[in-house]
Each structure stands twice: as C-alpha cells, then as structure tokens.
Amino acid sequence: EDKVVQSPLSLVVHEGDTVTLNCSYEVTNFRSLLWYKQEKKAPTFLFMLTSSGIEKKSGRLSSILDKKELFSILNITATQTGDSAIYLCAVHLLHNAGGTSYGKLTFGQGTILTVHP
Amino acid sequence: GAVVSQHPSWVICKSGTSVKIECRSLDFQATTMFWYRQFPKQSLMLMATSNEGSKATYEQGVEKDKFLINHASLTLSTLTVTSAHPEDSSFYICSARLAGTSPPGETQYFGPGTRLLVL
Numbered sequence: 546e547d548k549v550v551q552s553p554l555s556l557v558v559h560e561g562d563t564v565t566l567n568c569s570y571e572v573t574n575f576r577s578l579l580w581y582k583q584e585k586k587a588p589t590f591l592f593m594l595t596s597s598g599i600e601k602k603s604g605r606l607s608s609i610l611d612k613k614e615l616f617s618i619l620n621i622t623a624t625q626t627g628d629s630a631i632y633l634c635a636v637h638l639l640h641n642a643g644g645t646s647y648g649k650l651t652f653g654q655g656t657i658l659t660v661h662p
Numbered sequence: 663g664a665v666v667s668q669h670p671s672w673v674i675c676k677s678g679t680s681v682k683i684e685c686r687s688l689d690f691q692a693t694t695m696f697w698y699r700q701f702p703k704q705s706l707m708l709m710a711t712s713n714e715g716s717k718a719t720y721e722q723g724v725e726k727d728k729f730l731i732n733h734a735s736l737t738l739s740t741l742t743v744t745s746a747h748p749e750d751s752s753f754y755i756c757s758a759r760l761a762g763t764s765p766p767g768e769t770q771y772f773g774p775g776t777r778l779l780v781l
Contacts, residue, residue: 587666587755587772588706634703649696650706650770 547572549636551653559661562624566656568634569616576648578610578617580634582654589617602639624660631655664690666758668773674748676781678711685756689771691736692758696770697729700753712739746780753777 581588594610632651665688698706712718718731724745756774
C-alpha cells in the first residue's frame with residue numbers, strides 16, 4: 546500500500562523562527578513529490594520535486610528531495626504569522642488498476658503550522 | 663489564468679437527499695479531474711479520477727453508487743452524493759489537470775472546495 550507520512554503533525558513557533566517539515570514516503574511508481582500550503586480553502590502549490598539533491602527555493606521557503614532515503618523536507622526561515630497553515634506533502638505516482646495506468650496524488654496527513662507574533 | 667471553480671461553496675441538506683457539486687475549469691480544458699474529500703484536521707483523500715467522456719475510476723473503499731461522478735465536457739465534472747447521511751459531511755475538493763500535460767504540480771489546479779453538512 547502506498548504511504549506518505551508527514552511529521553510533525555503540528556508545530557507552534559514564534560515569528561522569526563525557522564521550521565523544518567518532514568515528509569517520508571513508500572510508494573510504487575514514484576513520479577514526483579509536491580508540497581502544498583492550505584489555508585482556509587483549496588491547497589496552493591508550492592514546489593514540485595523530481596530529482597534528488599536539487600534544492601528548490603522560493604523566498605523564505607525551500608525544499609529538497611532524497612530519493613534514496615525516500616523523504617523530503619520543507620524549510621521555512623524567518624517565519625511570519627501569514628505562514629500559519631496546513632502544509633501538505635503529496636506524491637504523484639503511476640497507479641495501475643484493471644489494465645489501465647493513470648497518475649494520482651497521494652497526500653500525507655499534513656503538518657499544522659501555527660506562527661505566533 | 664488556470665482557475666477552477668466549485669459550486670456550491672457550502673450546502674446543508676437533510677439526511678436522505680442527494681446533493682450535486684460542480685467543478686469547472688474556467689479558462690482551460692481539463693481532460694482529467696480529481697475529487698477529494700477532507701475531514702477536519704485531516705489530509706485530502708482521493709475519491710476518484712474522472713476522465714472526460716469515460717467512466718470515473720474510484721479509489722478502494724469509495725462507493726461508486728453513492729458518489730456519482732460525471733465528466734461530460736472538458737470543463738465540467740460533477741459529483742453527486744446520493745442519499746446523503748451525516749457521516750458524508752465533509753469538505754469536498756476537486757482539481758483539474760491541464761489537457762495535454764502528464765505530471766501534476768503546476769498543471770493541476772484545485773478548486774476552492776465545497777463544505778457539505780448533512781443533518
């Protein structure tokens with residue numbers, strides 16, 4: 546069974562702190578790993594990672610994938626209250642069912658990040 | 663660009679009734695749409711993959727007769743929760759994949775979600 550596990554499940558920090566969110570996976574037919582941020586409504590895309598060891602960066606957020614150890618981390622530096630959200634890790638995999646192959650996302654449980662002023 | 667809408671954004675219904683939720687890609691064509699369910703403080707669970715013009719593929723444990731999916735055009739998919747019960751109360755989110763692309767990420771766009779409460 547395909548599994549995506551995130552840790553910690555929740556995290557409370559103060560503004561200015563740096564946080565590291567973890568995502569490990571055990572799946573067949575891995576294609577890519579994605580990070581999303583979810584506030585009150587739909588998830589918004591952050592990063593897509595396909596290759597090991599190549600850091601992706603966007604402002605204060607960065608992420609890296611280790612395909613040998615099957616995990617990824619999402620770093621947020623100098624956190625702000627606006628970073629408070631659920632951070633979701635998802636693995637895109639190729640699923641075979643009934644003779645048909647199709648891609649699907651399997652999500653982890655999410656990490657609830659709360660940043661206090 | 664690449665906006666996905668859902669309608670309604672929230673709905674309250676009585677137990678036993680059916681509820682239809684629409685997912686539309688507003689400015690792009692989507693051959694594939696996905697339906698997810700999310701319970702409070704939990705992650706998104708994929709319910710089914712919907713391909714335009716063909717039958718949906720349901721995930722294990724999802725009752726196809728209870729959650730009817732129709733993907734009649736390249737811009738519209740509908741999810742009908744039939745004979746809804748209180749345990750069906752949840753947040754339902756759709757996503758749409760831009761036609762002609764393979765991996766998700768930038769090319770898979772999420773709708774704002776529909777909150778369903780069954781009394």
